[in-house]
Amino acid sequence: MDYHTHSHRGSAIYLDGLRLCPIRTFHYRDGRAGEENSKRKHSILFVADVPHSHLNHLGCFMSLTIAVFIQGIVVLALAPLVTGLVRWFKARLQGRHGAAPWLVYFTLLTTLKKENVISESRSWVFRCVPFVVLGIALFLSLTLPIVFPSGGIPQVDLFVLAGVLALSSVFLVLGGLDAATAFGGMGASREMTIAALIEPTTLITFATFASVAGSSSLQDIFGNGITVISHPALLLSFVALVLIVLAENARYPVDNPATHLELTMVHEAMVLEYSGPYLAMLEYASSIKLTVFLLILGNLVGAGLLTTVVIGSFALALFESTIAKMRFFRMQEYMSIAFFLALAGLILIFII
Template sequence: MEQMTTIVTSLGYALALALVAPLVSGIIKVSKARMQNRRGPRLLQVYYDLFKLLQKDSVVSPTTSWIFTLAPYLYFAGAFGAAALLMSGDLFALLYLLAIGRFFLAMAALDAGSSFGGMGGSREMYINVLVEPVLLLTMLTVAARAGSTKLAVMSAAAAITPFSLPYIFAAVAFLIILVAETGRVPIDNPDTHLELTMIHEAMVLEYSGRRLGLIFLAAAIKQLVFILLFTVLFLPWQPGGLSPIMALFWFVAKVLLIAVALAAIETSTNKMRLFKVPGFMVLAGMLALLALVAQ
């Protein structure tokens, strides 16, 4: 009975995150537009776009196979499952769920037979090979202190010494990983359709309608999952004596702060050339290694 309650609670939590994720994407878009002195989209524009896409049928190339058809659902299922594991799941299970979705989306990009899709899929895997070892190394910094890979235990351990030197190094490394995993400048540009620079957008060019809407929603959920990981593992501090409602407001404020910080990073940096990405990831890897050694 207790296990069933945990499953239902986790699914409800994941559903709540799926409903909130487009709002966080909208906050980032609006913040970025304001920093660039543009009017920008409305705050709820992402919801309108998703609703419009989910009402449309998909146009599928006759050269595609079952991989192309199934990939958006697996990508969404991986992101939704990762959101469900945030409360009481295992770190490695969460990361593997996200990796499965990424793998099938890259395979679908190749399956469509488009030159842009193949380019985007190969670039995505190239960046993924650089990002995943650094991400695991960063997470091991917190897991080593907690003595467990359970996210709840890791979060509790992080709250004890939130501003120690290892956590600061790991936080900077994870912030770089956050930018890379969410496909943002300087690694990728989510707003571009220039064939020489796009990565994630190139993989989904052949998608339309409901499948494209699922991919966009899954990307928003994945982005929120990484923001929440950063919040609970590297910004766990809160003032003492807060009521549950005020603690929730404090937590939301930290999430909004990270969202605005992502917009500021995109505004203040330029798109990095692809051959310079390994050096950027090496920097994150060195910080993560220093954090692990300084435990």
């Protein structure tokens, strides 16, 4: 069997809107000995004529996918370490030896291996809450430009972030109410009170950053190099954002993440009935959420990833070691301070 090839310049064909160009025709002769007439067969090879703009879009899509994947891996891997560092720094500052920072990884794995203990009176809402809360935490870790602030991550609006955070709080409240216990109902009531007080402050703070950057996209804010020193108003808004982060993550002085005392519980009261893998999912979601907020604050002050993780964890531990938990009925004072700081920052935008 012998092969001969030659160029073919026939007309192109179109398949689903894609232009296919013939570039080569293969001729081969298939004959047997003694046959006078040989059979000729033809096969035309077509290749796609892809415009350069399509190739650029494909390259951008691949870069975006890789950036999102790498950021997700980094945040998910660092989240338990951040929680462990905060606990270790706090123990050291309080004169205790403290557990190793990486012990949180083993704690989560141990909790995952335990059995779920769920009452028969629980509905599907109770089982759905851990998946929704963890899914929202994963969404934040994948879509916010916190590891690659200069680009590579999709455009995410600040006000979408506020709505997603509110959605997470709502599902946690539903899980606490569905437990039908005194602690769950008490924690749900307190959580909704805090959420109602902090939501206006969150929107005003985000509006200030959006006004300075000219866009409500986090990628535009970080990509344009907007930091707390870019405008005097951002310094006030940054302090308000720190107070919001403490409240959103159930930290001092709003809540004590390490307590199970019924008089002071807020977040822990809602997850008190969870166990096994469900509890591990909720704890992991809390670690991811704390890590995401620390990285957002770090980007606003121009700090790097490792600097943010170490210095941010130490600063949080130092703050929690030097302040007492605030009484719940004084919570409006705390939220009022954050609100007026955010409002003052927004007003300064139009004055300066």
